[in-house]
Amino acid sequence: MPRGNDKEYSVQQMIIEKRLKKKNHFNFEKLIPGLLLLTAVLSVLTTIGIVFTLIFETFIFFDRVSIIEFLTNKKWYPFSATNASFGIMPLVVGTLKITGIAAIVAVPIGLATAIYLSEYASEKARRVIKPILEVLAGIPTIVYGFFALTFVTPILKQMIPSLETFNALSPGIVVGIMITPMVASLSEDAMSSVPRSIREGAFALGATKLETTIKVILPAAVSGITASVVLALSRAIGETMIVSVAGGSTPNASFDVTSSIQTMTAYIVQVSTGDAGYQTTIYYSIYAVGMTLFLFTLFMNLFAQFITRKFKEEY
Amino acid sequence: MSKLVDKEIVAKKMPSRIIRNQIFKGLFFLSTLFGLLVLGVLFYRIITQGIGYIDLDFFQNFASRRPENAGIKAAFIGTIWLMVVVAPVSLILGVGTAIYLEEYAKKNKFTSFIKLNISNLAGVPSIVFGLLGLTIFVRAMALERSVLAAGLTMSLLVLPVIIVASQEAIRSVPKELREASFAMGATKWQTVLKVVLPASIPGILTGGILALSRAIGETAPLIVIGIPMFVAFLPKTIMDTFTVLPMQIYNWTSRPQAEFQDLAAAGILVMLVLLIVMNSIAVFIRNHFQKRY
Known part of the structure; x- marks a missing residue:
């Protein structure tokens, strides 16, 4: 097998290495959908962030100014x-x-x-x-x-x-x-x-x-x-x-x-x-x-x- | 009476119907021209007003109270700093979401909820993203008025654009390519990384640009998170404050003196040239690298 370095590889070693690699690969393969889901969920979190930010701060505002004044008063x-x-x-x-x-x-x-x-x-x-x-x-x-x-x-x-x-x-x-x-x-x-x-x-x-x-x-x-x-x-x-x-x-x-x-x-x-x-x-x-x-x-x-x-x- | 079509009536009405068709065709064409005309006038105005201020000094000087000394150094470099944050963050998040939705997501309520959410996010006014950035990034995460806070806010704002463009690019990769990869023994992620993504890169890049x-x-969002308009230094890290081209233009536009209006036109000219160059690159990529399957 052409390899870049001059280390000697026994067949057994190669099999073990390959198996290890496969194992890592397996985990990685399982990890990917979760990571990608995380990025997708972030767009949902953005919406939730917008809604909660607005609701939260608006409530503080309505603590000081009544919602009725906000909706009915004709002067700003x-x-x-x-x-x-x-x-x-x-x-x-x-x-x-x-x-x-x-x-x-x-x-x-x-x-x-x-x-x-x-x-x-x-x-x-x-x-x-x-x-x-x-x-x-x-x-x-x-x-x-x-x-x-x-x-x-x-x-x-x-x-x-x-x-x-x-x-x-x-x-x-x-x-x-x-x-x-x-x-x-x-x-x-x-x-x-x-x-x-x-x-x-x-x-x-x-x-x-x-x-x-x-x-x-x-x-x-x-x-x-x-x-x-x-x-x-x-x-x-x-x-x-x-x-x-x-x-x-x-x-x-x-x-x-x-x-x-x-x-x-x-x-x-x-x-x-x-x-x-x-x-x-x-x-x-x-x-x-x-x-x-x-x-x-x-x-x-x-x-x-x-x-x-x-x-x-x-x- | 028994005639189905009265040829005389039809013949009598025909000329007026044809003329009406021609008149409306002209009207529709004129309306189309209106948009092109506005674009022409806009460019003409801005070029004639701003070109006189554009020289090397304009790029090397900071903002100044004296119009003849004012330049866009801080704003121009600031815009590049902003891009350094926005480009990787929005691309990683956007492409990741697109891969998830197109390759991994099951067809269930949650997936369609994410999709609905993205299309609604695209319709939220940009100024509301500013309010989100102000509360979350500037205050709660204490990033202050930094490049990072502005960059993260902007990344969220442009995220839907990148997601939709990447989704379309990924969707246009034919199924046979994936099947062939699977048949060679590749895993799902290997297929996505080495077959699907390379094939959809032109579309993704176009959307990204x-x-x-x-x-x-x-x-608007940068105004809300409090990015300053008058800056006479350059940021050293992404935690420093800064300004960008449109903020500088806004600042000059809102001053009453005519000289500052001309400066604003010059700033706009620089920004438009930058945008045209970027869009040309996008069109070039779309035309030369995008494969049709």
């Missing part, structure tokens, strides 16, 4: 020394304003893009456009925030003179641009998975491409499209940097989009960059706000999963 |  003045009030409503309204504007931008443009890519575009055009949309989806959100503040806001200001420097409109539009690729690519997946034969059926009846798309493809792909919109809006709710940079820090519950606002995420950023001490009420308030945010996105994600599973069309 | 580029651009 956490930094007021004499008259602090913690009503989540203005932050939720701010978040929903951004999400609403984002939806108005992203749903039509995203859907139209998906229809174009899935039904009209040539294979060549698709191969060029899809990677570019992926680039758009991969741009860090801080870059979008910079874009909103230094490009979109000045343009909007020329059109709406009463627009404040920090407002809901500009970050809302930019968040919409950010989630458009997500709507487009997930909806396109849903539409592309509608089988060719169904399209051919509609064409054979004399329908134009538009009629086929609107009356056949869209209804067939509606569950995937709905899920894509819900997931994208859940992303918009959790979006942080664009709203922190361009949205301002004035929590208010009005539905005016031209004035400064604050979202749930932007409040957490404001506290984190400020000098609120550890274990103050303000410190714990970011966990209560984080908890609210987490619940919003969790329900939307579960809803999206429910739609895909429940209304999945099998062909 | 995309996950890392996500970690490079994330700002």
Whole structure:
């Protein structure tokens, strides 16, 4: 047997060695699934960690501020020394304003893009456009925030003179641009998975491409499209940097989009960059706000999963 | 009356139906162009605004109150430090999970629970990961505002991306390859290590690079765990505090002076070039090394 060293091996020694090796091997082989399971369990532990962290710190917060005030008070003045009030409503309204504007931008443009890519575009055009949309989806959100503040806001200001420097409109539009690729690519997946034969059926009846798309493809792909919109809006709710940079820090519950606002995420950023001490009420308030945010996105994600599973069309 | 199709009506309606189809085709195309247009404007703006500030000094100087002296040395090196923690931690955990789910896990409730959990984890806002990091890593484990605390937080954040990419890569390795390995007398782990993993490495690497580029651009969780924005030194160990590119950009963006906005554009330019290089490597790996079975 060719061996790298000049040690003499007796056959018996080799057998013993081999047996030993086999024994070690056996143990190792048994150990591996356990180790791998451990890594898999870590992702579960992360979720448990998130939930427990949020619940634990939120409870401390509710010890100091009643949950009823948190849910029903219409004012969010956490930094007021004499008259602090913690009503989540203005932050939720701010978040929903951004999400609403984002939806108005992203749903039509995203859907139209998906229809174009899935039904009209040539294979060549698709191969060029899809990677570019992926680039758009991969741009860090801080870059979008910079874009909103230094490009979109000045343009909007020329059109709406009463627009404040920090407002809901500009970050809302930019968040919409950010989630458009997500709507487009997930909806396109849903539409592309509608089988060719169904399209051919509609064409054979004399329908134009538009009629086929609107009356056949869209209804067939509606569950995937709905899920894509819900997931994208859940992303918009959790979006942080664009709203922190361009949205301002004035929590208010009005539905005016031209004035400064604050979202749930932007409040957490404001506290984190400020000098609120550890274990103050303000410190714990970011966990209560984080908890609210987490619940919003969790329900939307579960809803999206429910739609895909429940209304999945099998062909 | 007995006619199934009235040719006259069809002929009369046909032109308007075709025109409507053409109009909507144009609208759909314009919508598609909108995304590309935004991307073009964004790059144009950032390049014209930031290119003037990019020189050797920009990379060699620390952050400064005077814009003409300010640079991204601390942020750039800090980003590399962060990657040094995130890359191994997230790859080991992510690939391990993927191997477990694809090769070892039995089809039971627990496995589907893990899968459901991963897809939900992918939808948790990044800022919530920051709250987790703040409580667990910064406070409970007393890692303070270190590279390690930030790296572990980021690793958990990008974990779902790596898991899903690795799962897909492992799944695309055909069954015959495994069977052949078993037939040669290889054990399960030997098969995974020497047959399945080598065959799925391109897919895993592509996913890993995309996950890392996500970690490079994330700002929110680092703000929450309290990573400083104004740092004029380099970390010596992973227990030291530091800053990263997006934090530095955020800091410059939120200052009112125009010079700092230009600096922010320059910082963004550096970050985008870094991301484009990484993504190109990912695409290159995907196109040149990925086998189709």
